[in-house]
Amino acid sequence: MAASTDVLGTARLLVDINLASITDVVAINPVLAAFDSKADRHSLLGIARLLLQRCPPAWIGAAIVDGRLAPEFIPDSDLEALSWVGPDLEPLLVEIHHRLTRAAFDERRKMLGNAGELAIMSALRYERYSPVHVALLSDWYGYDIENRRASATERLEVKACVRATADRVFVSRNEFDKAAKFGSEWRLIQVIFSSSVMVERTIIAPHVE
Structure with a gap:
């Protein structure tokens, strides 16, 4: 909710990671727009997954060790910002790490x-x-x-x-x-x-x- 007050910063981020575009109108990428119907936990986790995939934090490579989350490698500020995810944090970050490393492996x-x-x-x-x-x-x-x-x-x-x-x-x-x-x-x-x-x-x- 605090982030939603920084409208300009949020808009720039969405454009930078190709989740929105600006021409004559502002267009939201369909993969993001799919979560705009309901502000429930499922939608919020979907948005979080999408943002973390498009803009992965620098620490994600170190924070996943042998398929498990090592929270000690996540900066305290980021860990606090992600605290709302609760017990879904580990499977979420492990999934994103797998997707990122899989892409690198395929390349x-x-x-x-x-x-x-x-x-x-x-x-x-x-x-x-x-x-x-x-x-x-x-x-x-x-x-x-x-x-x-x-x-x-x-x-x-x-x-x-x-x-x-x-x-x-x-x-x-x-x-x-x-x-x-x-x-x-x-x-x-x-x-x-x-x-x-x-x-x-x-x-x-x-x-x-």
Whole structure:
């Protein structure tokens, strides 16, 4: 209720985190507007979840340890401001932490996949082939790299991983269908990186195991 008196500051925050926009009129993002019908606890928790996801506090990474809340890592002023959440605070913050780290993990996994494809492209070029990185064009192909040899065309699906996940490979329906269609031309290649790549800014040749 105290925050509601700072109308200008609240408006600026909502615009900054894309929950509102200002053109000829003020428009509220539908994900926020969904909570405007009733000021009950469910709605308030929904708004809190939305605000914490869009504008996560700097301490949230340190405050969740092994899936549990460690309130000693939350500044007293923030802990007091969140006290109204009561027993729902821990599951709320754990959920938000999971969403944030999952997004970062998915981005890192995509980068790892790209690195695997580039490693194979580099190896083929080293062998004086002229591969085409078709994954950059479309997912429709059902493989990542097309390499023409004298005898046949190789259609290479590249799966990158670290040692801990080297025992499993996930193949999409499209990849499976294209494997069936192209037979021996379609090949799956696994590139195993050292686990240190998960914290490195740049992946280089020695990281390939």
